[in-house]
Amino acid sequence: VQGTEAGGHRGGLPDDDDYGVLPLLRLTAARCDRPLVAAGGLVDGPAVAAVLAAGAAAAQLGTAFLRCPEAGSSPMHRAAVAGATPTALTRSYTGKRARGVANDFLRQHDAVAPRGYPQVLHLTRPLLAAARRDGDASVANLWAGQAHPLARDLPAAQVVAEVSADARAALATVVARSARWG
Numbered sequence: 029v030q031g032t033e034a035g036g037h038r039g040g041l042p043d044d045d046d047y048g049v050l051p052l053l054r055l056t057a058a059r060c061d062r063p064l065v066a067a068g069g070l071v072d073g074p075a076v077a078a079v080l081a082a083g084a085a086a087a088q089l090g091t092a093f094l095r096c097p098e099a100g101s102s103p104m105h106r107a108a109v110a111g112a113t114p115t116a117l118t119r120s121y122t123g124k125r126a127r128g129v130a131n132d133f134l135r136q137h138d139a140v141a142p143r144g145y146p147q148v149l150h151l152t153r154p155l156l157a158a159a160r161r162d163g164d165a166s167v168a169n170l171w172a173g174q175a176h177p178l179a180r181d182l183p184a185a186q187v188v189a190e191v192s193a194d195a196r197a198a199l200a201t202v203v204a205r206s207a208r209w210g
């Protein structure tokens with residue numbers, strides 16, 4: 029269940045829905061009794077707690093791992109994920125909507141980029157390869173979800189351990205708070 033907050037390509041076809049992960053999760057749960065895995069904009073423990081409280085069986089995190097030493101992210105991509113520039117959804121790079129940190133290439137081509145995956149990718153591939161080679165962050169696709177500034181430069185195992193512990197703590201806080209509702 030991938031909300032529009034997610035980094036990278038939209039998982040579904042058609043790719044023009046813009047549901048946030050919480051409404052999408054609740055709408056899907058109302059129609060489907062299978063275990064649901066929530067994804068999109070989940071980088072820290074409290075966000076994972078939120079989707080578990082909303083009925084998800086599990087949470088899937090992508091952007092949270094882009095700064096890990098184990099990740100294949102380029103230095104340019106890591107810097108963009110660590111920065112504060114907001115993301116946008118665009119067909120500029122591949123012809124299929126995907127979310128990345130906004131840059132010149134994304135802004136210049138977004139309005140005219142056709143729905144045409146993977147044909148647009150075949151056109152942009154040499155350009156994107158050159159941008160990657162040259163470290164040109166104004167052209168390269170910098171896939172990241174909306175919560176990217178929260179991603180940390182830590183080993184992946186530590187990210188998993190800390191997100192799990194923080195999710196547990198957030199859920200305990202909510203339980204304690206709700207006990208005061210009377």
Ligand SMILES: Cc1cc2nc3c(=O)[nH]c(=O)nc-3n(C[C@H](O)[C@H](O)[C@H](O)COP(=O)(O)O)c2cc1C
Nearest residue numbers: 034035036037039067068069070089090091171173
């Ligand atoms: C660098 C990167 C590449 C991705 N590539 C794809 C992809 O090719 N196809 C796809 O369906 N989802 C892709 N995704 C989306 C992930 O499967 C997942 O839904 C997303 O990372 C969850 O949101 P988050 O990044 O905010 O955690 C990608 C995500 C990232 C961060």
